[in-house]
Amino acid sequence: MSQRNSAVTDQAGATDPEKLAVCTVLEAINRISGKWAISILLEASRGPARFTELERAMPSISRRMLTLTLRNLERDGLLVRTVYPTVPPRVEYEATPMARELYDSLSGVVDWAERHHEAIALAREAYDGHAGCAPARK
Amino acid sequence: MSQRNSAVTDQAGATDPEKLAVCTVLEAINRISGKWAISILLEASRGPARFTELERAMPSISRRMLTLTLRNLERDGLLVRTVYPTVPPRVEYEATPMARELYDSLSGVVDWAERHHEAIALAREAYDGHAGCAPARK
DNA sequence: CGGTATCCGTTCAGATACTG
DNA sequence: CAGTATCTGAACGGATACCG
Numbered sequence: 358m359s360q361r362n363s364a365v366t367d368q369a370g371a372t373d374p375e376k377l378a379v380c381t382v383l384e385a386i387n388r389i390s391g392k393w394a395i396s397i398l399l400e401a402s403r404g405p406a407r408f409t410e411l412e413r414a415m416p417s418i419s420r421r422m423l424t425l426t427l428r429n430l431e432r433d434g435l436l437v438r439t440v441y442p443t444v445p446p447r448v449e450y451e452a453t454p455m456a457r458e459l460y461d462s463l464s465g466v467v468d469w470a471e472r473h474h475e476a477i478a479l480a481r482e483a484y485d486g487h488a489g490c491a492p493a494r495k
Numbered sequence: 496m497s498q499r500n501s502a503v504t505d506q507a508g509a510t511d512p513e514k515l516a517v518c519t520v521l522e523a524i525n526r527i528s529g530k531w532a533i534s535i536l537l538e539a540s541r542g543p544a545r546f547t548e549l550e551r552a553m554p555s556i557s558r559r560m561l562t563l564t565l566r567n568l569e570r571d572g573l574l575v576r577t578v579y580p581t582v583p584p585r586v587e588y589e590a591t592p593m594a595r596e597l598y599d600s601l602s603g604v605v606d607w608a609e610r611h612h613e614a615i616a617l618a619r620e621a622y623d624g625h626a627g628c629a630p631a632r633k
Numbered sequence: 634c635g636g637t638a639t640c641c642g643t644t645c646a647g648a649t650a651c652t653g
Numbered sequence: 654c655a656g657t658a659t660c661t662g663a664a665c666g667g668a669t670a671c672c673g
Contacts, residue, residue, distance in 0.1 A: 379533050382601055385608035388615075390528035392646085395517050408655050419647050424656065434618025445654045446653085455611050462607040465600035467516055470523035473593050477526075480572030530666080546635050557667050562636065583634040584673085637672075645664070652657075 388433055389459070393418055393426045398456055401436055405449035435459070526571055527597070531556055531564045536594055539574055543587035573597070 389395055393415065400406050400414050412423055427450060430436040435456040441447040452460075527533055531553065538544050538552050550561055565588060568574040573594040579585040590598075 375537065376534070378605055379537055381608040381612060382605050383533055384612060385604050386524060386528050386533070390524050395521055395524070396514070399513065399517055412655095419649095420656075421648085421658095422646060425646090432619055432622040433615050434622075440655095444653095446656085448655060455614060458611075459604075459607050462603035463520055465603040466523050466597075467520050469597050469600040470519040473596075474519060474522060476593060477571050481570055484570040484572075550635095557669095558636075559638095559668085560666060563666090578635095581634095584636085586635060635673095637670100639670085640668085642667085643665080645662105647661085647663095649660090650658085653655095 385459070388435075391426065393422060394430060397423075397426055397430065397450075398435065398452055398460060401450050402452040402457055402460060405439070405451045408448055408450075411450065430456075523597070526573075529564065531560060532568060535561075535564055535568065535588075536573065536590055536598060539588050540590040540595055540598060543577070543589045546586050546588075549588070568594075 389398070396415055397411060400411055406414075408423070408427075411427075412418065412420070415423075427436065427438070431438050431450075435453055436450050437453055439449045439451070441449070527536070534553055535549060538549055544552075546561070546565075549565075550556065550558070553561070565574065565576070569576050569588075573591055574588050575591055577587045577589070579587070
């Protein structure tokens with residue numbers, strides 16, 4: 358996710374309608390970029406999910422990152438957090454309608470990715486190859 | 496952009512088709528996330544653009560970031576770099592068909608962002624407000 | 634003109650320990 | 654159970670100087 362969304366607003370020339378669109382997409386994209394946001398959103402779209410459920414669904418996430426990502430998504434109104442004051446405590450996260458819509462509108466990008474991710478992988482290999490076996494560009 | 500795309504592959508349970516989709520979108524998104532990628536892609540979609548043109552089109556970008564972003568986009572096959580061995584040197588960047596397609600398929604997300612960015616701003620204010628006037632979540 | 638190299642601060646993100 | 658706190662290294666990103 359990264360809270361560096363302010364990065365968007367100083368893009369210059371926000372008067373140009375096309376750049377305004379860029380600005381808007383960037384905002385949306387930066388909101389769901391980051392390692393975990395999308396996966397969490399997907400889990401929470403299936404119905405209310407508890408903290409530990411999410412943790413188990415994504416074995417390699419750390420507690421800290423799970424919490425941070427949840428908070429940010431909640432902050433943007435993509436997730437609702439419900440606390441049941443029982444003991445032991447029970448907290449549920451669920452995707453808002455807005456978040457589900459977002460997920461739907463990502464389908465265009467999903468299609469694109471599926472059509473081209475092979476070509477991209479090839480392009481990378483070619484680039485990394487001719488550049489002298491650099492495993493990952495520094 | 497961020498070259499930490501490997502983040503995607505260890506998402507666990509890549510057998511689940513739905514998670515595979517997540518994985519694929521994430522790859523695409525992380526490829527164009529980052530402060531500058533989209534703006535550059537837009538500029539380069541209008542026709543060949545020179546280094547300095549791009550630099551001027553985005554006043555607040557640093558040389559380093561411009562170069563890095565260009566290299567990464569080139570690496571992924573979204574941009575072609577053409578060097579004319581004249582003096583002074585002349586280098587042109589142009590978006591590939593694949594990149595233009597990507598831009599088109601982002602329209603769904605653009606729509607979503609336009610429909611909801613107000614609601615999101617409000618959600619943020621509300622969240623930040625009740626949480627005790629924290630200007631930006633630490 | 635079109636970069637690269639270097640320095641350096643900021644933010645991201647993992648591991649671990651502790652708590653209501 | 655559902656977090657918070659803290660410490661740490663890695664990656665991101667800006668400024669600047671230099672180079673073919």
